Amino acid sequence: MNVKVYRDWFIVGTLALMLWAASPTLAIFIHLPSGSEKFSELWLLGPGHKAEDYPFNVRVNETYSIYVGVRNQLGYSAYYRVYVKLRNQTQPLPVASDATPSKLPALYEFNFFVVKGQVWETLLNFKILDIERSNDFMIVNNVSINDFPFRVDSISIWIMKMNGFYYQLFFELWLYNMTSQGFQYHNRFVGLWLNVTA
Amino acid sequence: MSVLRFSLALMMLLAFASQAFVSLTFAEVSEYKASLALATAEEAIVSAYQEALKAEEAGANVSELYVQLNKAGEYLARAHIEYKSGDFEKATNFANSSRSIGVEVQNAAVGLKDSALSQGMQRILFTMIASVVGVASIALGSLWLWHLLKKRYGSS
Numbered sequence: 001m002n003v004k005v006y007r008d009w010f011i012v013g014t015l016a017l018m019l020w021a022a023s024p025t026l027a028i029f030i031h032l033p034s035g036s037e038k039f040s041e042l043w044l045l046g047p048g049h050k051a052e053d054y055p056f057n058v059r060v061n062e063t064y065s066i067y068v069g070v071r072n073q074l075g076y077s078a079y080y081r082v083y084v085k086l087r088n089q090t091q092p093l094p095v096a097s098d099a100t101p102s103k104l105p106a107l108y109e110f111n112f113f114v115v116k117g118q119v120w121e122t123l124l125n126f127k128i129l130d131i132e133r134s135n136d137f138m139i140v141n142n143v144s145i146n147d148f149p150f151r152v153d154s155i156s157i158w159i160m161k162m163n164g165f166y167y168q169l170f171f172e173l174w175l176y177n178m179t180s181q182g183f184q185y186h187n188r189f190v191g192l193w194l195n196v197t198a
Numbered sequence: 199m200s201v202l203r204f205s206l207a208l209m210m211l212l213a214f215a216s217q218a219f220v221s222l223t224f225a226e227v228s229e230y231k232a233s234l235a236l237a238t239a240e241e242a243i244v245s246a247y248q249e250a251l252k253a254e255e256a257g258a259n260v261s262e263l264y265v266q267l268n269k270a271g272e273y274l275a276r277a278h279i280e281y282k283s284g285d286f287e288k289a290t291n292f293a294n295s296s297r298s299i300g301v302e303v304q305n306a307a308v309g310l311k312d313s314a315l316s317q318g319m320q321r322i323l324f325t326m327i328a329s330v331v332g333v334a335s336i337a338l339g340s341l342w343l344w345h346l347l348k349k350r351y352g353s354s
Contacts, residue, residue, distance in 0.1 A: 003347045014340040021332030024325045077254060077264065079247050079271075109278055111271030113247065113264045120268075148279060176244070 069121035072114035079176035164195035232286035235293035242300030249307035258314035270299035
């Protein structure tokens with residue numbers, strides 16, 4: 001047997017073994033880019049912690065509950081803020097095409113941190129405290145969120161087709177931006193239509 | 199007599215006016231205090247968050263830091279709500295609580311980052327030495343084996 005025939009195989013095997021031995025050190029200095037998409041999820045769940053039984057027909061002075069949740073898939077631990085806003089049918093929603101938030105003032109807010117890949121979730125209780133009503137319009141004067149009262153004075157007109165006075169409770173997700181040193185609208189919002197009845 | 203009455207009336211008027219002025223000034227001061235407390239709390243939380251991120255990058259276990267930071271965030275949100283509703287005293291108290299937690303978290307994060315960095319350096323050093331020894335051993339071992347094989351089978 002002539003070992004020179006196997007020389008190339010021997011060198012390749014030796015180099016492979018050397019690469020294997022060096023791989024822990026190489027892994028420290030060489031970082032391959034991750035192909036996964038970076039994003040955040042924002043959701044609402046009903047009181048049973050499922051995507052069902054969302055409050056819709058809401059009566060004055062009755063408490064309703066929903067869950068608000070955020071999942072962080074940004075690849076780093078993030079600082080979020082969720083603004084809770086109330087609008088009637090004509091007031092502005094956020095605009096997804098140019099990532100601008102609604103101009104309506106926030107009633108309530110949540111400030112929280114989510115470790116990368118983790119979830120934050122909280123229960124939110126809300127109640128319509130008092131309204132004024134005529135045949136054609138309704139004014140929601142006060143609402144409470146997590147037992148905290150807010151004056152809203154929001155007018156809604158009767159919608160014949162849908163047989164009700166409609167409002168939308170919606171949630172905007174904002175993210176702390178290290179570069180601009182401030183919160184920026186993260187172009188995510190979820191909402192809940194409410195048919196307010198006396 | 200009329201001069202005396204006039205003076206008395208003027209003094210009472212001035213006393214009422216000064217009371218209103220003082221209470222207005224107090225309200226402005228407490229609003230200013232609350233907004234200052236809010237700004238300080240925001241700053242403390244952001245600084246704590248930045249340190250927590252650095253500690254996390256250094257490989258420290260930061261889950262407890264984020265639990266604390268969430269508490270600070272909760273207080274800060276409450277402070278904003280109280281401020282908007284005009285209760286500046288409560289807003290100040292919540293903002294101060296938030297700031298205190300923020301400062302504590304920041305200090306803890308700096309400690310965790312430093313210890314994670316030194317542990318990380320030791321780990322890197324150990325890994326590099328182990329790799330160098332491994333690569334050298336394989337290279338020398340292969341040369342020795344090749345030499346041995348060549349000696350035994352090379353001529354046949």
